[in-house]
Amino acid sequence: MELPDRAAAWFRELQERISAALTAADGAAQFREDVWTREGGGGGRSRVLEAGDVFEKAGVNWSDVTGDLPDELAEKMPGSGRAFRATGVSVVIHPRSPMIPTSHANFRCLVKGDVAWFGGGADLTPYYPYRDDVILFHRAWQDVCDRHDATYYPRFKKWCDEYFYLPHRGETRGVGGIFFDYLRRDDIEETFAFVRDAGDTFLPAYLPIVERRRGEPWGEPEREFQLWRRGRYVEFNLIYDRGTIFGLKTNGRAESILMSLPPVVRWRYDHRPEPGSREAELVSYLTPQDWLAAP
């Protein structure tokens, strides 16, 4: 089998495992599945869970699409011509409890002309400042990166901080993780091996945080803070996120692309958390920092 076929099959199997693990962790709700085809070619399988006990909304999408890129996108990418194939899996989890962070991951393989590459990453968006959770998450990504290339974690961690940034707020979207694109070592099989290893890391990097925090008490003020912070998540995804823009501009399935948006969101004019509060401490997390520095 050709590399993109094997990648597509592997991503599809990863979708199975992640959706099964999230269903088990939730314990109440099930994923709804939609299988769709794309007019330009290919299709996908979207899975969304709504109104769970633990997860207010979780989406785990798989797709494998082909087509022609619009010129403005084609000229910004490696490889000749406009024909492309893109296959990948993407995950966005919005827990109900403000004590559990939102998380997002995406792993994909792109082929354009005679060039194939991988992209992806995973990042964490907490609402309350639990430093241990951030460290656990970053440690998991550092470990998997280091098994493949000592330069990966520092490069991909920085890339993540730079990518998930809202210039108009002067804030990162969350506490980062890793992000990479156009990844293609001389041996693309080794790159694919890294991506598989990274895909396998998502559940052990995130679920222990869910388990740790699901019993943590919270009330209306914490919920309000979460809904307000979710507004920034929407702003990032709709104004800056390349994946969202790529999807909408290539005539992607809007409901699958926008399943990343939180279920309930609040905007409050010029709101600022009280100095010294946990909420203010969370905001101090939203600037790039070395989470794994020795204390």
Add this chain to the structure above:
Amino acid sequence: MELPDRAAAWFRELQERISAALTAADGAAQFREDVWTREGGGGGRSRVLEAGDVFEKAGVNWSDVTGDLPDELAEKMPGSGRAFRATGVSVVIHPRSPMIPTSHANFRCLVKGDVAWFGGGADLTPYYPYRDDVILFHRAWQDVCDRHDATYYPRFKKWCDEYFYLPHRGETRGVGGIFFDYLRRDDIEETFAFVRDAGDTFLPAYLPIVERRRGEPWGEPEREFQLWRRGRYVEFNLIYDRGTIFGLKTNGRAESILMSLPPVVRWRYDHRPEPGSREAELVSYLTPQDWLAAP
């Protein structure tokens, strides 16, 4: 006084009148005012009312800013060089009752190099299908347009339908109104007279609809529909709206620009109103149509 100074003063006075009328119509909440200056030059006066009885959020902003446009924006606009001055007033009203439509209006004067022009418009975004309200609103804009130029209403109505359109949803944002830009007749004073007349039309085009619908009963299902439709409003403003993008890219005050976002919003995966329901009828309004056609 030079034209832009007179325009700035007139827009400021319009802000007074609109915020006073909305305060009176609400009867419970007050506008909070923030006066701000912009690093690049100029400043503004933002007024936001939150948690009113009638208006869940209303913003009436005035600004008069100067600076240098980023190259990518400068080359798309008339006039030489990159130096610009922009002054205007913008209004966004999100009523609490789903029976009262959201409305937006904006009137502005731009100067770049030796060219000055006006832009603006007003549009209506209902949540429930009251055809009489749409007709009242459009009739008001047709009347004011016809007093100045018989070509204005048909052109500006079409421009509005085309501008407030979400390609990824295949829907207009609401039922339209008028939208115009780069407006500059040989006699710019006549253009300014039209803009003043249009600015004066906002309250009589919108407040009678508020008064008509404020007593209309509604409950949880109608509220849910409103929150879900508000998601489309956010999608339009953050993905497509030129004013929002212009503001964020010229380093504008984020809180003033994003005061247009609704206070509470819901995204539901692949939700579709039940066929035959009032909610489905509303969706049928979201395609360009001649609201003033003889029945």
